[in-house]
Amino acid sequence: MSTGITRRHFAVLASGLAGALALGAGSARAQEKVVRIGYQKYGTLILLKNKGLLEPLLKPLGYSVKWAEFPAGPQLLEALNAGAVDFGNTGEAPPIFAQAAGAPLVYVGYEPAAPQGEAILVPKDSPLKTVADLKGKTVALNKGSNVHYLLVKALEKAGVPYSDIETAYLTPADARAAFERGSVDAWAIWDPFQAAAEKTIDARQLADGTGIVSNYQFYLSTRSFVDQAPQVVDVLLKGVAEVGAWVKANPKAAAAEFSPLIGIPAPILEVALARQQYDVKPITPEVATAQQQVADTFLALGLIPKPIRIADALRAPKS
DSSP states (O other): OHHHHHHHHHHHHHHHHHHHHHHHHHHHHHHTEEEEEEEOSSSHHHHHHHHTOHHHHHGGGTEEEEEEEOSSHHHHHHHHHTTSOSEEEEOSHHHHHHHHTTOOEEEEEEEOOOGGGEEEEEOTTOSOOSGGGGTTOEEEEOTTSHHHHHHHHHHHHHTOOGGGSEEEEOOHHHHHHHHHHTSSSEEEEETTHHHHHHHHSOOEEEEESTTTOOOOEEEEEEHHHHHHOHHHHHHHHHHHHHHHHHHHHOHHHHHHHHHHHHTOOHHHHHHHHHTOOOOOBOOOHHHHHHHHHHHHHHHHTTSSSSOOOGGGGBOOOOO
């Protein structure tokens, strides 16, 4: 009899232990859910990271956050395409190149136009006076970045074929070095690197985006992540909106917080911040149409290998 009781007790204990292990495993899995966010050295996401606002917002959903820094949008979206990032933001051009390469990206939000936040710069003593003077010259830029589109459209407006210039594809740091060495004639760059070059080495603008391009900032995710975790995407955008509102209301404080994060003096960052529009919104038909024009322009120049439809990469409206 004692053996029977022991077996019964063992069965009960084993059953209970199995249930506890299963519950624990399920709980551990819930706790192990991670949203991986790609960010650049400038913009709302780096402030969101620094302030630590996102983690408590995501905790009730069982998510933690893993942050990864990238030098520019194209590199960030390469990581998104490889499945290493779930969410991030870039300018207009990187999503076009990424979608053309087959990345399963989804536009989930945008920041309004900031055409003064990017420019084509030349050294202060350069003989070049207008964009038309770039014919036959070499321009440094980060391939596939927002300024790629600025350069294309600025040349078009000036009547200079894109094929009549040389391009040196360099990251912002390498481009700055080449620019200062005189290895390139001009540099297409965005803030805050633009503001820093204008202030510290008296770089001069041939043109910014005013009257040429919109320079939207886009927030992007993957189709699978948007489908599997729509609430998480909404929380991410809520966090972005909160930080954006704070920046708009407190530009001096925002510049002071940015400064040690990116190694640029606060007064320079104040100039850059004044050129931006920190107000995340859902993608509108007008913005989608503008982005399709970017894609069609790059296709016509042979910069992307096939036509793409921006409509295929939009988040489905909430029911």
